[in-house]
Amino acid sequence: MKPQQLLKGLLASAVMGISLLAPLAAQAADPAETITIRNDGDNTYYEFRVNGEISEIKVVPKVGPEYYLIPSQQEDGEFVRKDNPNMRVPKWVIFRW
Numbered sequence: 001m002k003p004q005q006l007l008k009g010l011l012a013s014a015v016m017g018i019s020l021l022a023p024l025a026a027q028a029a030d031p032a033e034t035i036t037i038r039n040d041g042d043n044t045y046y047e048f049r050v051n052g053e054i055s056e057i058k059v060v061p062k063v064g065p066e067y068y069l070i071p072s073q074q075e076d077g078e079f080v081r082k083d084n085p086n087m088r089v090p091k092w093v094i095f096r097w
Contacts, residue, residue, distance in 0.1 A: 056082065 036047040042062035048055050057069040057079060068082035 032051045034049045036049065038045045038047070044060040046058040046060070048057070054071065056071075058066060059069060060066045069079035070082050072078040072080045
């Protein structure tokens with residue numbers, strides 16, 4: 001076998017190997033994690049999502065310390081403060097139709 005043919009064969013197998021490993025590298029970095037930043041009045045919200053589900057929300061008020069909200073274990077769709085999960089926030093229904 002000539003050296004040129006050997007070199008071409010090695011180069012072709014290297015390219016094939018790299019192309020097969022590329023999808024594995026893409027799976028290693030989790031693309032399902034996203035951060036959405038929203039400004040609402042005096043607060044800035046950072047929503048951390050994993051596979052479309054909110055895992056936590058960082059709240060940065062204009063005045064005062066920042067805090068985190070995490071999904072409640074007891075109530076579906078509700079969030080509690082990470083630093084004080086027993087704090088109950090009053091909720092009233094004003095209108096319903």
